[in-house]
Amino acid sequence: MKVDLFDFELPRELIALRPAADRAGARFLVVKGNELEDRQVSDIVDYLRPGDVMVFNDTRVIPARLTGKRRDAKIELTLHMNAGEGCWKAFAKPAKKLKPGDVINFQDKLAAEVLEKGEAGEVTLQFDRQGTALREALDEVGVMPLPPYIASQRPVDEQDLSDYQTVYSEKDGAVAAPTAGLHFTDELLAKIDDAGVERLTVTLHVGAGTFLPVKAEDTEEHKMHAEWGEITPEVADKINAAHARGNRVIAVGTTSLRLLESATDEQGVTRPFSADTDIFITPGYRFRCVDVLMTNFHLPKSTLFMLVSAFAGFDNMKAAYAHAIDEGYRFYSYGDSSLLCREDQICRK
Template sequence: MKVDLFDFELPRESIALRPVATRDGARFLVVKGNERSDKAVTDLPDYLQAGDVLVFNDTRVIPARLTGKRGLAKIQITLHMNEGEGLWRAFAKPAKKLKTDDVILFEGGLEATVLEKGDAGEVSLQFNYAGDALREALDRAGVMPLPPYIASQRPVDDQDLVDYQTVYSRKDGAVAAPTAGLHFTDRLIEEIASLGVKIVHVTLHVGAGTFLPVKVEDTEDHKMHSEWGEIDAETAEIINAAHLAGRNVVAVGTTSLRLLESAADESGIVHPFAAATDIFITPGYQFRAVDMLMTNFHLPKSTLFMLVSAFAGYAPMKAAYAHAIASGYRFYSYGDSSLLFREDKL
């Protein structure tokens, strides 16, 4: 499909630079085919029933943006995939100032050697620390990797350390937040659980590739970056049992959805999963595992707007986004939310 089909005009003032005062105080656009309802996130329980399964991504954002020097040259690094033992894939800016075997120096004694250079500014880095020691070094030298559309308009501050992390995050590794989950409070989770909704956790370590623009003209030519995901056997069993009983599986965020769809076979059975996934979902994709999707509002021509168009329908989503813009909904990571019903199940 032509990428331009997923373009739309978004006023600069629609981009949220801070979240609302309370996590669950955001607006909530419910999209069911051509029907739309303006709600609040606190209304989510009205759309859930006992036996449904709500799937959270429990990844935790690390301070993955680093500024260092190679000689006199200033280099910005954004980590995006942990390959173990202090080895990371990352995006470098400006990458043209780096070559293989260069050493980049960061604050606090952290160093990284360039092992390999790839396309689009991607590099492979070997740090002089690994494991917990590297995590501690990142705390000293790194900052929270806010999306470019926020970071370009204001500096990262201490409040972002709280705001850009879900209340249920527990597994270090993401370099971008699973932003749909930012709307949940402990109180809202408890209310949902009290309805008899089953709450499960999966892990997808969101990579910086989620921010990369789609630069090709046709979706068939776009290369997705891999992200590491994991679903354990107990979680897979709960999801499969819910479907067998005719209940809905509700993905909180596109990250949860992509992982569930990566782990599902053609019959819709979700299997335990522990691997990298580069699944790219566009209209025409046949969904297998997810029935409803809670998600924020995404960038024009982004892979995530393509995904929601595949899930809830291209025409309904174009109309929903036009309504959201006209109605003053706040967009992107710190913005408002939506609940989408799968088009082929209406």
């Protein structure tokens, strides 16, 4: 499909620079085919059924944005994928000044050697430490990697350390938050439990590639950056059991959805998973696992807007986004949220 089909005009003032004061009080657009309902996130319980399962991504964001020096040249880096043993893939700016063998120093507290240069500013780095020692160094020299559409308008501050992290985050490794999950509070999670819904967690370490614009003219020419994910055998069994008894799988965020779809076969059976995934979902994709999706509002011409168009229907999502803009919904990572019912099975309670 032509990428331009997924373009739309978004007023700059609708880009949220801070989250709602009450996470669960953010606005919530429920999309059921061509039917739209304006609610708030705490109302999600009204759309759940006893026996449903909700799948959350428990990844935890690390301070992955670094500023260092190669000799006297300033280099900005955003880590995006852990390659193991102190080795990371990163986006560098300016990348043209770097070559394999260069060493970048970060406040004399951390150093990294450039091993390889890739395309679109990507480099592979070998840090001078690994494991806990590297994580502690990143805490000292790194900052929270806010998306560019926020970071370009204001500096990162202490409030972002909590705002840009889900309350259930557990496993270090993401360099971008699974933002649909930012709306949940402990109180809302308790209400979901009381509704008889089972909460499951998977892990997908979200990479900075999620923010990269699609530069190709056709979706078939775009290459996704890989991200590492894991679904345990126990979680896979519970997802399959939910479908077997006629209940729904509700993905909290596109990250959870992409991992679940990566781990589910053509027969709809979800398997344990521990690997990289670069799944790219566009209209025409046949969903195998996820029945309902909770997700924030995404960028024009982004892979995520393509994904939600595939899930809920291209025309439906065009209309939903036009409604959201007209009604002043707040967009992107710190913005409002939506609940999408899969086009081939309009969901009702």
